[in-house]
Amino acid sequence: xxxxxxxxxxxxxxxxxxxxxxxxxxxxxxxxxxxxxxxxxxxxxxxxxxxxxxxxxxxxxxxxxxxxxxxxxxxxxxxxxxxxxxxxxxxxxxxxxxxxxxxxxx
Numbered sequence: 001x002x003x004x005x006x007x008x009x010x011x012x013x014x015x016x017x018x019x020x021x022x023x024x025x026x027x028x029x030x031x032x033x034x035x036x037x038x039x040x041x042x043x044x045x046x047x048x049x050x051x052x053x054x055x056x057x058x059x060x061x062x063x064x065x066x067x068x069x070x071x072x073x074x075x076x077x078x079x080x081x082x083x084x085x086x087x088x089x090x091x092x093x094x095x096x097x098x099x100x101x102x103x104x105x106x
Contacts, residue, residue: 009037013044046081
């Protein structure tokens with residue numbers, strides 16, 4: 001059940017990105033901030049932009065100054081992605097702990 005939900009949110013995020021195909025396009029997350037889907041959409045948007053950043057930086061003719069600027073954006077995006085993954089992980093860890101308590105396991 002969760003896999004189907006996540007997959008559909010990821011697909012929507014990718015389709016929304018490809019309406020613009022622009023790494024500078026601001027995210028327009030359609031899910032309310034209090035829904036888990038909001039996190040999934042945001043994380044996948046970051047992933048999608050990252051993939052496109054990597055395509056740009058692999059260009060053998062990229063200007064070195066532009067490459068350095070892009071490298072810094074990639075680093076910042078990587079950190080944002082890491083923070084989001086850690087937040088999602090903590091959500092699942094909390095759920096697992098609650099389930100363990102419910103089942104009488106610590």
